[in-house]
Every structure is written in structure tokens, then in C-alpha cells.
Amino acid sequence: MGIRRGTATEIHKHHALSRPVTGRGPSMSFRKDQEMPQIRADRERCEGYGNCVMAAPELVDLDDDGVVVVMRERVDEVDVGKAESAARACPVNALRVDR
Ligand code: SF4
Numbered sequence: 671m672g673i674r675r676g677t678a679t680e681i682h683k684h685h686a687l688s689r690p691v692t693g694r695g696p697s698m699s700f701r702k703d704q705e706m707p708q709i710r711a712d713r714e715r716c717e718g719y720g721n722c723v724m725a726a727p728e729l730v731d732l733d734d735d736g737v738v739v740v741m742r743e744r745v746d747e748v749d750v751g752k753a754e755s756a757a758r759a760c761p762v763n764a765l766r767v768d769r
Pocket residue numbers: 715716717718719720721722723732737738759760761762763764765
């Protein structure tokens with residue numbers, strides 16, 4: 671009498687399909703990381719002057735052979751200015767920042 675069996679199940683199905691999907695797919699931080707500016711070092715070209723390290727010691731360093739190593743390739747907007755200063759400071763253009 672007016673009771674339609676299965677109705678609740680139908681509603682449930684509908685909700686399951688229209689529910690916003692959470693916790694799936696690539697995280698925001700992953701996607702953002704791919705879009706962040708990247709510091710690139712040409713270690714063949716580097717002559718170990720260290721100017722870049724003076725400009726951005728938290729982003730680049732010299733290894734035991736006195737050749738530049740990038741410690742943090744991806745930089746956010748806060749650090750991109752420093753990264754570009756480091757690149758400008760290099761007398762042999764061994765660093766660049768790709769946006
Ligand atoms: S300033 Fe240039 S040459 Fe000097 S250490 Fe840095 S990358 Fe190498």
C-alpha cells in the first residue's frame with residue numbers, strides 16, 4: 671500500500687553517483703610542483719666561483735669538487751627571486767630558472 675520497495679536503494683545509488691569525489695587523483699601539491707619554476711644547473715659550465723651560493727645558499731651549494739649542486743630544484747614564488755639572483759650572479763651563466 672504505497673510502499674515501494676527498492677526506493678531507498680535507488681536513492682542510495684543516485685547519491686553514490688552524485689557524491690563529490692574526494693581523496694582521489696593527483697594531489698594538489700603534486701600538480702603544483704610540476705608547475706613551479708625550476709632551477710637548472712649546467713655543471714659542465716660551472717667554474718666554482720660560488721657567487722650563486724652567496725646569493726641563494728638555501729637553493730644551491732658546491733659539492734666536494736667545487737661544482738654547483740641544486741639543493742631544491744622546484745622553487746615557489748617566494749624563492750624564485752632568489753633563484754634568479756643566483757642565476758644572474760653566475761659569471762659563466764651556468765644557472766638558469768625555467769618558468
Ligand atoms: S656562480 Fe656559476 S660558476 Fe660559480 S658556483 Fe655558481 S654556478 Fe658555478
